[in-house]
Amino acid sequence: MLSEANNKEKEFGxxxxxxxxxxxxxxxxxxxxxxxxxxxxxxxxxxxxxAIVDGKEVENMRAFLYKVARNLVIDExxxxxxxxLDAMTEETGYEVASRSGDNPxxxxxxxxxxxxxxxxxEEYREVVSMRYIDELMPVEIAEIVxxxxxxxxxxxxxxxxxxxxxxxxxx
Amino acid sequence: xxxxxxxxxxxxxxxxxxxxxxxxRIGAKxxxxxxxxxxxxxxxxxxxxxxxxxxxxxxxxGMLAVASFLIVVGAGIVSVTxxxxxxxxxxxxxxxxxxxQLPYSSTPNSPRDTSTVSPASKVEPVNPPAESSQALxxxxxxxxxxxxxxxxxTTTTRSPxxxxxx
Numbered sequence: 001m002l003s004e005a006n007n008k009e010k011e012f013g014x015x016x017x018x019x020x021x022x023x024x025x026x027x028x029x030x031x032x033x034x035x036x037x038x039x040x041x042x043x044x045x046x047x048x049x050x051a052i053v054d055g056k057e058v059e060n061m062r063a064f065l066y067k068v069a070r071n072l073v074i075d076e077x078x079x080x081x082x083x084x085l086d087a088m089t090e091e092t093g094y095e096v097a098s099r100s101g102d103n104p105x106x107x108x109x110x111x112x113x114x115x116x117x118x119x120x121x122e123e124y125r126e127v128v129s130m131r132y133i134d135e136l137m138p139v140e141i142a143e144i145v146x147x148x149x150x151x152x153x154x155x156x157x158x159x160x161x162x163x164x165x166x167x168x169x170x171x
Numbered sequence: 172x173x174x175x176x177x178x179x180x181x182x183x184x185x186x187x188x189x190x191x192x193x194x195x196r197i198g199a200k201x202x203x204x205x206x207x208x209x210x211x212x213x214x215x216x217x218x219x220x221x222x223x224x225x226x227x228x229x230x231x232x233g234m235l236a237v238a239s240f241l242i243v244v245g246a247g248i249v250s251v252t253x254x255x256x257x258x259x260x261x262x263x264x265x266x267x268x269x270x271x272q273l274p275y276s277s278t279p280n281s282p283r284d285t286s287t288v289s290p291a292s293k294v295e296p297v298n299p300p301a302e303s304s305q306a307l308x309x310x311x312x313x314x315x316x317x318x319x320x321x322x323x324x325t326t327t328t329r330s331p332x333x334x335x336x337x
Contacts, residue, residue: 029184
């Protein structure tokens with residue numbers, strides 16, 4: 001029993017080392033508030049550990065962490081319901097993305113892409129963001145959102161088509 | 172789907188990173204949280220907790236069960252295979268052989284000792300103290316049994332052929 005607890009602690013520590021950067025990106029790119037994203041990242045890991053303490057068997061730690069982070073982001077959106085996403089964007093700009101951007105023109109271009117992405121319906125925006133911002137595979141996205149990999153792949157393709165149309169880019 | 176604009180989006184997103192100092196600070200807080208909220212039913216290190224018999228039994232229950240089963244089976248095999256179960260009893264130890272006697276057999280006042288030691292007087296004639304080393308050999312025991320309780324002796328005396336024949 002002791003070794004099992006030690007193993008879980010060790011696994012949890014390794015998960016933090018391995019996934020904290022990606023999870024921070026996942027949260028920060030959606031919340032667009034770096035300080036708040038750090039708090040939420042910590043919250044994501046404490047909630048995950050609490051679930052383990054409560055006896056939850058976590059088979060896929062990475063997917064579980066993303067699920068928790070996704071729920072936190074949804075809660076954050078709900079708590080700021082009165083503030084629209086556009087308003088949040090205007091408030092904070094693309095601080096998170098442009099902070100370390102080398103080329104301002106690329107930053108501006110990415111800003112336009114992100115703007116178009118934010119205007120996509122939620123069901124498409126989420127999977128496209130997971131695929132091209134978080135670089136998750138469709139199978140991983142499927143596990144996080146609780147749908148089949150095929151359904152996720154179809155939605156990603158449709159979302160990209162919609163994004164391309166919004167940006168008036170021809171294939 | 173290798174659209175250039177998607178590649179740019181991916182590249183831009185890769186720039187969003189947690190500073191190492193921030194990562195270390197959050198990691199330290201998480202470490203404290205994990206220590207403050209350990210997984211329940213964890214057995215503490217042996218040095219920090221006194222010995223618990225129930226825990227020991229719980230941990231080694233399988234070994235104890237197997238050991239007691241083997242003891243019971245072994246005792247059963249011994250009792251079944253031996254012609255004279257008393258051979259393995261300390262009661263049959265010759266009275267003169269003090270070195271082989273168990274401590275409790277030397278106290279005649281003990282009620283347990285009187286019941287167990289008393290048969291020694293019965294055995295003594297069969298295995299005299301002078302021939303104690305030879306008397307305990309299997310051949311001498313079997314020989315004595317054969318001559319007294321031999322089925323052959325019974326057969327010869329009650330032979331059906333001898334009775335039916337004219």
